[in-house]
Amino acid sequence: MTAPRPRSLWRGRLLALAGVVLVAFSLRSAVAALSPILAEVQEDFAVPTWVVGLIGTAPPVCFAVFGIVTPMLERRFGLQRLAAASMVVVTAALIWRALAGDAVTLLVATAVLFAAVGVGNVVLPPLIKAYFPDRIGTMTALYSALLAVAAFVPPLVAVPVADAAGWRFSLGMWAVFALLAVVPWVSLVVRARTSAAQQSAVAIEEPAPGVLGRLPRLSLAWALAATFGISAASVYACFAWLPVVLVDVAGVSHAEAGALLSLFGAMGLPWSILVPIVITRWRRVGVIYAVALVAGLAGVGGMVLAPTAATILWVVLLGTPQALFPAVLVLIQLRTRTHEGAVALSGFAQSVGYAIAALFPLMFAVVHELTGSWQPVLLVFGALFLAAIPTGIIVSKPRTIEDEWERRHGVW
Numbered sequence: 580m581t582a583p584r585p586r587s588l589w590r591g592r593l594l595a596l597a598g599v600v601l602v603a604f605s606l607r608s609a610v611a612a613l614s615p616i617l618a619e620v621q622e623d624f625a626v627p628t629w630v631v632g633l634i635g636t637a638p639p640v641c642f643a644v645f646g647i648v649t650p651m652l653e654r655r656f657g658l659q660r661l662a663a664a665s666m667v668v669v670t671a672a673l674i675w676r677a678l679a680g681d682a683v684t685l686l687v688a689t690a691v692l693f694a695a696v697g698v699g700n701v702v703l704p705p706l707i708k709a710y711f712p713d714r715i716g717t718m719t720a721l722y723s724a725l726l727a728v729a730a731f732v733p734p735l736v737a738v739p740v741a742d743a744a745g746w747r748f749s750l751g752m753w754a755v756f757a758l759l760a761v762v763p764w765v766s767l768v769v770r771a772r773t774s775a776a777q778q779s780a781v782a783i784e785e786p787a788p789g790v791l792g793r794l795p796r797l798s799l800a801w802a803l804a805a806t807f808g809i810s811a812a813s814v815y816a817c818f819a820w821l822p823v824v825l826v827d828v829a830g831v832s833h834a835e836a837g838a839l840l841s842l843f844g845a846m847g848l849p850w851s852i853l854v855p856i857v858i859t860r861w862r863r864v865g866v867i868y869a870v871a872l873v874a875g876l877a878g879v880g881g882m883v884l885a886p887t888a889a890t891i892l893w894v895v896l897l898g899t900p901q902a903l904f905p906a907v908l909v910l911i912q913l914r915t916r917t918h919e920g921a922v923a924l925s926g927f928a929q930s931v932g933y934a935i936a937a938l939f940p941l942m943f944a945v946v947h948e949l950t951g952s953w954q955p956v957l958l959v960f961g962a963l964f965l966a967a968i969p970t971g972i973i974v975s976k977p978r979t980i981e982d983e984w985e986r987r988h989g990v991w
Contacts, residue, residue, distance in 0.1 A: 646930025716859025
């Protein structure tokens, strides 16, 4: 397939560029703003432990469910309308959550928020493919880097803002970005309704029904979904358990464990920038998988065999498999030929991946409870990274899901 000739990001695509940037930032800032100020919320009303637990497990569960639902919604409403609608719901849910007066309202508003974020997660990769087919690497790098930045900026500012202006303002202020994200997508929807604009607008073909149902029969779709699951599960498991493991196994203080967790999270940013460019320019998909696998296994080995010898290095290595996340985002676009294929693959990969991510922290807890040790838990982590071997072999072959379907089942 011949790559489209690159043209200016700005020319004729400024609204789409602004829309991608604002949606990407809103997707993660909405998720990361609550936990740092939960203590301040509990000063106003009681938040039972079970509610806190449900809020913690809500993101991957909602993302998994709406990974399946979103392609169905997209066939009915279209990508641009769905992007705009998801940001409207995010805006409303952020304000609703900030005004919550009890734990149940806080939980319901958070669930609605994560459902809308789950829709946004799915529609952004195919929107990039539709509007920026000549800049997939650049735009995916920008998108995934913004996700990484938006994941650690809200926790940094949430507490100071809550101290200065109250927790409600600290939670609600992120609605401004989500509201701004509505504007470019509504503008593009309105523009597409006029015949003059239709001639210059991005052509997005009519989605074909039943595409999502084809993907479970394709090894490439499962390989990308498993890759997404490896990355997401490692992140969710580490954010849930890494500080405890570091205190118990490496002997660090709680403050040091918190700093090391921040280092782990920050490892996602450089990979978010580098990986899409490496894949789109040099097609080195296998190299990305190999680096993630070797680094992840080395980090696990270090934590098992010599946890106190080079703890910072082990954490950096454990954070390296986050490179698989931007890899999947760009491969969703490169391993599809059609618009409906990109939407369906995005939904399928994220649904399966986030389902794995929701289960993995629980698996950690069960293994630790059964064995009374963190070493078996770390070995489970190593087994997770080993799954990147078969998925990497499958994904590295240059073909699309449409190619695989046509080879096995006939016309796409």
